[in-house]
Structure formats: structure tokens, C-alpha cells
Amino acid sequence: MGKLELIVIALGLSMDAFAVAVSKGLSLKHMKYRYAVITGCYFGGFQAFMPLLGYLLGTQFKDSLTSIDHWIAFILLSVIGMNMVRESDNVHPKTDESLNVKDMTILSLATSMDALAIGVTFAFLQVHIAEGITIIGITTFIFSFIGVKIGNIFGYRLKSNxxxxxxxxxxxxxxxxxxxxxxVIRF
Known part of the structure; x- marks a missing residue:
């Protein structure tokens, strides 16, 4: 898997975090850049850690599943993608101004569970994990940071999209x- 594919996957994964960051920004009465940095660090950090964890788990089973690894990758990515499409209809999330450790950890875990599955996929596809988690973490940080600011300005319209x-x-x-x-195809 090349850098372009990793960037595309990172963009896809970051959309959950972006949507929650938009909601976070909407709930803030007074926008401060440190709120965007805190949100970006939580979401970006968890989005980088979870694929690493998934990768480590996936490497344990890689040798026994290599004949069907492409089907596993297809199924995991498709299920995650379909869930995101289905959840895009929920345009009225509960918003809370709190940025405390407990709340942010729960939100970060919730938005990064799909990244765990992606990490398992990375193990089967022999992705260079350091490069993958770096791209995912940075992309998610940037989108989360921007999401808080945009959410504070524009609100719900962007979340579902x-x-x-x-x-x-x-x-x-x-x-x-x-x-x-x-x-069937070659890139």
C-alpha cells in the first residue's frame, strides 16, 4: 500500500473525528484555539494508537489468514464505511462543552474503533505501520482542529456530510x- 492509499484511508478515518469535533465546536460558547488543540491531540492520538494496536493483533494471525486477507480487508473497510454512511443521518448529536479527560477519552475511543480494524487490515497488507499511523494521526489532528473551529462557526450542516x-x-x-x-485492476 502506497502513501496515496494511506492518505486516502487517513482521510476516511478522520471524518468520524471531524464530525465529533464539529459537534464539540458547536457546543463551545467561546472558541479558544487550545480547545481545538486539545481535541486534535485526543482524536489524533487515539486514531494513531488504535491502528498500531490492531496491527499488533493482526500480525499474530497474519500467517494463518494470508489466503483470505484481501477479503478480510474488503469486509472490514466496507462494514466500517457502511456504518459511517448509516450514521451520517444522525445530525443531532448530544453536545457538551466539557473537554475533561474522561469525556474526551470516551469520545476518542468511540471515534477510533474503526482505526483498530484498519490496523488489523494493515497487518494483512504488510503496510509500513510507522508511516501509516503517522499519516493517520496527523491527518486526524488537522481535521479535528479544523472541525472544532468550523463547528463553532457553522454547526451541524457539515457533520453528516x-x-x-x-x-x-x-x-x-x-x-x-x-x-x-x-x-481485476492494477494501480
Whole structure:
């Protein structure tokens, strides 16, 4: 998997965090850049850690599953993508101005569970994990930072579109991986 594919996956993964960051920004009465930095650090950090954890778990099973690894990648990316598309209809999330450790950890875990599955996929596809988690973490930090600011200005209109776009991106990447392994297409 090349850098371009990693960037596309990072964009897809960051859309969940972006959507929650928009909601966070909406709930803030007074926008301060430190709120955006805190949110970006939480979401970016968890989005980088979870694929690493998934990768470590995936490498334990990689040898026994190599004949179906492309199907696993396709299924995981498609399921994650379809869930994001389905959740894009929920445009009225509960908003809370709090940036305390407990709340931010829960939100970060919730938005990064799909990244855990991506990490398992990375193990099967022999992705250079340091590069992958760096791209995912930085991309998510940037989108989360921007999401807080945009949410504070514009509100709910962007949330559902971000999740929809992220879901579609992940589904397309899953199909691409499957077709490449089946020899249907070559990039």
C-alpha cells in the first residue's frame, strides 16, 4: 500500500473525528484555539494508537489468514464505511462543552474503533505501520482542529456530510483492495 492509499484511508478515518469535533465546536460558547488543540491531540492520538494496536493483533494471525486477507480487508473497510454512511443521518448529536479527560477519552475511543480494524487490515497488507499511523494521526489532528473551529462557526450542516464522505471513501478503498488481489485492476 502506497502513501496515496494511506492518505486516502487517513482521510476516511478522520471524518468520524471531524464530525465529533464539529459537534464539540458547536457546543463551545467561546472558541479558544487550545480547545481545538486539545481535541486534535485526543482524536489524533487515539486514531494513531488504535491502528498500531490492531496491527499488533493482526500480525499474530497474519500467517494463518494470508489466503483470505484481501477479503478480510474488503469486509472490514466496507462494514466500517457502511456504518459511517448509516450514521451520517444522525445530525443531532448530544453536545457538551466539557473537554475533561474522561469525556474526551470516551469520545476518542468511540471515534477510533474503526482505526483498530484498519490496523488489523494493515497487518494483512504488510503496510509500513510507522508511516501509516503517522499519516493517520496527523491527518486526524488537522481535521479535528479544523472541525472544532468550523463547528463553532457553522454547526451541524457539515457533520453528516463528513461522515458520509468518510464512509464512501473507506468502501471504495475496500473494493480497490479486493479487486487488486483478485487481479481485476492494477494501480
Amino acid at each position: 463528513a461522515e458520509l464522505a468518510g464512509g464512501i471513501i473507506l468502501i471504495i478503498m475496500g473494493i480497490k483492495i479486493l479487486f487488486e488481489h483478485l487481479g
